[in-house]
Amino acid sequence: MGAGEEYLINRKKQIQRRQKFLTIVSIACFLGPILFSAVPVIQKALQEPQPKAVTQKSPDVLLQEQAKGWEMVLQREPQNQLALEGLVNVRIKLNDTQGAIQILEKLVKLHPERQDYKVVLEKMKQEVGK
The missing domain is CATH 1.20.5 (Single alpha-helices involved in coiled-coils or other helix-helix interfaces)
Incomplete structure (x- = not known):
């Protein structure tokens, strides 16, 4: 090499x-x-x-919030059928029979052809009369 x-x-x-x-x-x-x-x-x-556990609201509070939401819609559109029906359902769940009757009467006036509104209204009035 x-x-x-x-x-x-x-x-x-x-x-x-x-x-x-x-x-x-x-x-x-x-x-x-x-x-x-x-x-x-x-x-x-x-x-x-760690993230804190989410606090859950009581059902009554949730229903009251839903009612406020429907009422806000009705302020803008007083004859909104969906909002009126939603508010009736919420008030029934909250045991606010008088409030539900008032809204059902409005629904019957707006939609006289709907028999289901009339039937529910009569049942609600019977419950109040008892």
């Missing part, structure tokens, strides 16, 4: 070491920002308190 061959072998090893070094540096440069951005996110997730 001559001096020229030794030189080529040493040169080849030197190039391979540089390639390994550059590969490691390139990987570190690529993964570094990812790790630095992921660490704070993970820390924040671990430090945040």
Whole structure:
């Protein structure tokens, strides 16, 4: 083996070491920002308190909120059949018979062809009369 061959072998090893070094540096440069951005996110997730349990409203409160919603619709559209029916149903569930009767009477006036309104109105009036 001559001096020229030794030189080529040493040169080849030197190039391979540089390639390994550059590969490691390139990987570190690529993964570094990812790790630095992921660490704070993970820390924040671990430090945040668990969400509190959602408090559930009582059925009466929910029904009253529904009634307010229907009443708001009726302020804009006083003859809205769907809103009137919804408000009657809510008032029946809230045991507000007088309020339900008033709205049913309005529904009967607006839609005299609807027998179901008349039947429910008569039943409600009988319950009040007892």
